[in-house]
Amino acid sequence: MMLELQKDYLKRIVPELPELLVKRYLLLRKVYYSAPIGRRTLAAYFHSGEKVLRKEVDLLREQGLLRVEKRGISLTQSGIDLVTAITPYLKSLLGLTSLEEKLLEILKVKRVLVVPGNLEDDEVVLLEMGRAAAKILRECLTPEMILAVSGGTSCAAVADMLSEGPAPPGIEVVPARGGLGEVVDYQANIIAARVAKKLRARYRLLHLPDSLGEEALQIVLKNEKIKEILEMINSAKVLLHGIGIADEMARCRNATPEEIKKLVNKGAVGEVFGLFFNAKGEVVGSIPGLGLYLDDLNKHVHHVIVVAGGRRKAEAIVAVAGNRARNQLVLDEGAARRILEIAGESATDEYLER
Amino acid sequence: MMLELQKDYLKRIVPELPELLVKRYLLLRKVYYSAPIGRRTLAAYFHSGEKVLRKEVDLLREQGLLRVEKRGISLTQSGIDLVTAITPYLKSLLGLTSLEEKLLEILKVKRVLVVPGNLEDDEVVLLEMGRAAAKILRECLTPEMILAVSGGTSCAAVADMLSEGPAPPGIEVVPARGGLGEVVDYQANIIAARVAKKLRARYRLLHLPDSLGEEALQIVLKNEKIKEILEMINSAKVLLHGIGIADEMARCRNATPEEIKKLVNKGAVGEVFGLFFNAKGEVVGSIPGLGLYLDDLNKHVHHVIVVAGGRRKAEAIVAVAGNRARNQLVLDEGAARRILEIAGESATDEYLER
């Protein structure tokens, strides 16, 4: 409270502080993730003039935070320390801390962590979310547990940012789904393997194409190996997953226009593991055959880490991750603020209904 | 510690923060003590251009901290709140908090409070010191006690800044000395009366010219009234006093050149109540007759509040107020930093002696 008070006063007597602080924080953060990086590249990234950027760089270099060399700009050790140390203060200044508290109430989950920035405007935000989620993930690990991970860019970012180093013994990493989409880096299988490698843990793969006909699926499911892995997935104690937007994911899974229409009519907005959720968080559709398996998962798991960002995913996040007491959400500022807007709107709606 | 850490990081990522903060703090503080005050007067005060100052004023007005009216500039309620609330943060930023801790060790007193700024450059500092000391003074008051105050500009400032309002019952305010100097506002008598009025307490006056011959003094001392007051002074539980520079005060008390030379030869650097102290804090001279009385005072008193500022008073402060466990010092930044310098020098001297 005392800190909040001072922060407020500080903003009034030095109103240029937030702007300066955020600007430089974003610069340092970008360099952190992209070093070594050139002056012009940075300028283009921030849509600012070269001279303007150079001034900032010079200033931060004079402060000993940046190192400017022939090969490009990178952070000094102090710069690295600062970027991590100042994040909580910045979040408080930007109102993200109070945003987190509000979302905690609205979404009724275990934890909400909001990363500054918007995924849609700034690619670095994804990495930052990945880093935050990776940290949480490590906290959740205990010996002899199964960790299930989903696919997608968000989980890929977590794998990227996960620190290398041994995890508790006996951990196994499994993909929560089969193959999906074309980009190999975002496949659950690949991500599971990469996470396992970082953790120096074992992993299993699920060799199952995702969009399979009903009959074919029934046959494949009789395969012992696949049955075994599916059982492993279902007994996972930690679950890491992203969130899909319903219609996009349906299209991505080669659903027919009728099927998509059907889903939309049922109010599907969010998707995860091939399960489709409506705004109230109810399952209104699923990939045939696997649906039941995966619906069970939520009942036995201990920790669920959800990583998602971008304003356009807000509805899906509420639908998929809301009202689940075991969920820990890692969001970006864009999604977080949008969720608050939606909640405000629906609250207004309720008010109007009376 | 956490706060210190953040402060440090904040200074590195926004190095212009201290400058901005201090500049505006000083502006607000000046307005606080001088409102309503005009733009040009302020500009002249800060030795800055009119336009520069106007920009700052506009900014602070937009922040709702200043009110700009035909009659002049004054603080809004928020502005008043801010000026008082931000002081501890500012002190920490300027390193005054750590300065206070160092002085506490060096001077071995009960408390050291350092006010930002230098008395010699900025007249407002005196008022700020007065306000700080007045606050401490009120904390020290208990029913039925005697409060003794000395003369001088510092104590006058305390009287000025003392809030109006009742004190614990039965308090009596007495001047610690008789008349001294020409300026009526700085007489101990007048200050005692003003303090008493603010506290809604009773007061007594000491009708005794300070520079009296030895024989005349002996006669006057037989006066019952005077004896009574002198006894009251000696049984004071709270003592508020400033600090004089030895040679200046000697001259002020109409000492002959020989007497002054004698004092200087004895190493006198500081003065209070007509007692002269050398650098080690020993009494090396006094106004005839009253010396013993006043030397006793320090032995029975509970709280001693010392107010002094300006670099040139540093030696005197160390001499008079150092090494007294009951003393609470209110200093300005100028004096405080100079004291630290002196301590460093003498420490170096000791080092060289080995």
Add this chain to the structure above:
DNA sequence: CCATGCGGGACTTTTTTAGACCCATTTTTA
């Protein structure tokens, strides 16, 4: 071995800032 991207420097244009007034009004002073 060359092409790309790097930091640093220089030059010009644009924008911002700062200084020096004057004005109508209010407040203080004589």
Add this chain to the structure above:
DNA sequence: TAAAAATGGGTCTAAAAAAGTCCCGCATGG
């Protein structure tokens, strides 16, 4: 009560700072 001083606001101009746009020599990586 009248004169004098001080108030905020406005404006014009000079100065300075900022920003945009190049070019250069160099290292690095394909």
